[in-house]
Amino acid sequence: MKRNIILFFVILVSFILQTTLFQALSFGGIAPNLLMIVTVSYGFMFDKKYGMVVGFISGLLMDVFYGEVLGFYALIYLYIGAANGTFHAIFFQDDIKLPLVLIAVSDFIYSIVCYVLLFLLRGRFDFQYYLTNIIVPEIVYTMFVTVFLYPCILLLNRTDEDTERGDHTVV
């Protein structure tokens, strides 16, 4: 229960910061994708189911406020959350390499799907431009933010997880 309340606030705060603060801190019009960080982190920190639910809620938030079609982002985030849930088996708390790699790969896949469905199908063929000007900067910025945001998410969920495992010695 406590974990669910924390989860709700983490998603809400990420969405609010992503649309306000990080839009102001954007470099060349590129803002980091905080909801992706949250979705991926929850996916492999807990399990598939958590990843799915978090992804679905995050995507639905984006759909309601900025989506053309309701359910579009929700579907993408849902599958990204589910896919990251399969990496729960190799998750260790103090390892930041795995989250970095997973978030980068997930963000790349998300961007490619967005490009193909929202741009390529409308006849915008200059993939190289979008790759170098939107996709790669977004991944780099998102990874940079991950370094600071991921420990926070970890810290918020640590006590809960440890008592569940009966494992208090984990740093």
Place this chain on the structure above:
Amino acid sequence: MSPVIKRKKRNFSIPSKYLLLLLTCVCVGLMSLTFFTDYSAMPLNKLLGYIIVPFQEGVSRVGAWISVRVDELGELRIVLEENQELRKQIDELTAKNTQLQQSQYELNNLRELYKLDEQYSGYDKVGARIIARDSGNWFHAFTIDKGTEDGLTIDMNVIAGGGLVGRIIDIGPNWAKVNAIINDDSNVSGMVLASSDIMMVRGSLQLMDEGVIGFEQLIDSKGLVQVGDKVVTSNISDKYLPSILIGYISEISQDSNNITKSGKITPAVDFEHLEEVLVITETKQQVAD
């Protein structure tokens, strides 16, 4: 007693593959709902508007306050230097002013011809503040802090600094989403003011970096349209009110079909530093009635 409860709890959880299937169906259902009906997430819009918009307003107000303070410190030095330069300019400008007064007479005549001024001030407008921007990097729509409670509806035109910004495409009780004309999925029917030639003004993510908007399908057989010509919204658009300034032509070239022309427009609005906008509280349909 307790084992029973425990077992119940364990049985309650759904296997993840069924949850995935279920949520996928929900997504597909929602997508088809928005595709095939006019349903636009109204109940969700309302609920989320009350939860999220107050926070967004707060955060962006704090952000605006900080950025103003930072700007003030940096600008103080520049302002002092500028002051001296400006004094010199005042002398020059007084001389020029007399010349311009003559031109003003000419301008008044032209204005009367186009009735531009009259149409602009004739519309009722409501001021609104931008509180959040699109969460993704692909589109650049933004949210303003007024909604249906302030009398706004979908399709109302949004202007700033005398030029067209975009129109409202989604709305909640205390917020509205504005699609800017520079956005990649925006099309506006425009008209060259001097020659009344119709064109299609299309936003593009690629051109957004250069700060321009593209236009195409301009039929200008006499070759009258030149760089620097004013472009306004045309009469034939069903969403945009007529004769709102879009910008000035900055580049023009003949298409390979030799019939139409395309090029770029420098918008009249500075989209990079947009903070406050005006919403015209009339829609095209209302005006027509």
